[in-house]
Amino acid sequence: MRGRAAQHPTALAGAGTVTEERLPYGEYLKAAFRRGVRVPGLGAMPINQMGLVAFLLLGLANPGFWFLGAAAEVAFLVLRSTSRRFQNLVEGERLLRRQSSFEERVRAAVAALPEVARERYRRLLRECSAILGITQTVDQERLGTLQDLRAGGLNQLLWLFLRLLTSRELIVANISQVDRRAVEADVEHVRQRLAQAEPDSALARSLQGTLEIQLKRLENLTRAGKSLEVIDAELDRIEQQVRLIREESAVSGGPEFLSARLDAVTSTLAETSRWMDQHAEFLGSLELDEQVAGPALLPSLPEDPAPPAPPPPPRAKQRA
Numbered sequence: 001m002r003g004r005a006a007q008h009p010t011a012l013a014g015a016g017t018v019t020e021e022r023l024p025y026g027e028y029l030k031a032a033f034r035r036g037v038r039v040p041g042l043g044a045m046p047i048n049q050m051g052l053v054a055f056l057l058l059g060l061a062n063p064g065f066w067f068l069g070a071a072a073e074v075a076f077l078v079l080r081s082t083s084r085r086f087q088n089l090v091e092g093e094r095l096l097r098r099q100s101s102f103e104e105r106v107r108a109a110v111a112a113l114p115e116v117a118r119e120r121y122r123r124l125l126r127e128c129s130a131i132l133g134i135t136q137t138v139d140q141e142r143l144g145t146l147q148d149l150r151a152g153g154l155n156q157l158l159w160l161f162l163r164l165l166t167s168r169e170l171i172v173a174n175i176s177q178v179d180r181r182a183v184e185a186d187v188e189h190v191r192q193r194l195a196q197a198e199p200d201s202a203l204a205r206s207l208q209g210t211l212e213i214q215l216k217r218l219e220n221l222t223r224a225g226k227s228l229e230v231i232d233a234e235l236d237r238i239e240q241q242v243r244l245i246r247e248e249s250a251v252s253g254g255p256e257f258l259s260a261r262l263d264a265v266t267s268t269l270a271e272t273s274r275w276m277d278q279h280a281e282f283l284g285s286l287e288l289d290e291q292v293a294g295p296a297l298l299p300s301l302p303e304d305p306a307p308p309a310p311p312p313p314p315r316a317k318q319r320a
Contacts, residue, residue, distance in 0.1 A: 023091060025081065031090045032080040048076050109162050117165045120235075124161055127242045128154040131249050153262035154242075160273055161238050167276065168231045171224050180221055187214045234272050241265050 033048065055069025080086055110118055131154065190211045197204040245261055 023087075023094070028081040028087055028090055029077060032077045032086065048073060051076075106159075106162065109166060113165055113169060117169060121158075121162060121165060124239060124242055125158060127239075127246055128158060131242070131246050153259070153266050156266050157238055157242065157262075157269070160269055160276075161235065163276055164231050164235050164238075164272075168228065168235070171228050171231070175221065175224055175228070178217065178221060180218070183214055183217050183221070187211065187218065190214060230275070234269075238269070 052069060052073055055065050055072070059066035059069065110121055113121065190207055194204060194207040194211060197207055245265065248261060
């Protein structure tokens with residue numbers, strides 16, 4: 001376990017996480033039925049399913065084999081599904097699928113960002129990886145639950161940061177498509193026409209509807225501008241918080257201190273997350289299932305392709 005952690009600064013021990021979460025017994029039972037038994041030289045073989053087919057065929061000659069096969073299958077499933085080792089295996093595979101789903105969603109969200117925002121996210125990811133690398137150095141003998149919790153806390157920060165970046169780009173794109181001065185001029189023009197129109201006429205009702213639409217557009221622009229200010233402030237705050245955590249982890253070196261520090265930071269950012277959830281329809285931000293959040297590894301992103309190497313200088317011609 002120590003050697004694996006040394007190879008990757010963000011790697012954490014999964015054993016502590018596996019033993020903390022228990023699935024419904026039915027999940028273990030289904031896995032026991034579907035999962036094959038590894039046979040040397042043959043790989044994973046569906047032994048229990050093959051046995052059921054065999055007993056089914058034998059039962060055509062003697063129905064007693066059907067009862068014998070059913071009893072054998074029940075005994076096999078109960079023994080396997082209640083095995084602590086098998087349950088740990090099922091939980092570990094579930095965590096791996098969760099991690100894969102988390103990384104796929106992160107990669108897709110990051111790929112949709114413009115280059116400046118992508119690089120901003122990558123910088124924060126490198127800072128978080130550095131934090132785990134520092135704490136791993138001083139916590140080599142306890143790469144368990146505490147470090148799993150630290151990675152989970154950093155993942156929450158990274159995901160919130162990504163949500164903010166995505167919302168920011170959406171707001172900027174929407175604002176750039178609307179000329180506020182043109183909308184304000186149109187509002188003034190419609191008001192003048194409405195003042196000249198006969199009350200309760202069809203024209204007045206139409207102009208009143210147009211005026212309400214344009215006023216709503218102005219309201220949305222104002223709301224978008226204020227939301228953009230909040231998002232920019234929160235992005236800066238998260239970046240500064242992560243830098244502070246990295247500096248504190250390098251100085252203090254205490255794993256418990258860092259875990260408590262991350263808990264305090266994520267608690268302060270919970271209000272930001274709630275604000276985004278309340279305005280999700282307007283912000284269009286990403287959503288993440290709670291069952292996917294907080295895996296034991298930080299998301300890995302493909303590096304941007306390096307620029308092509310310059311061509312070699314031409315060789316000087318040799319004189320005869």
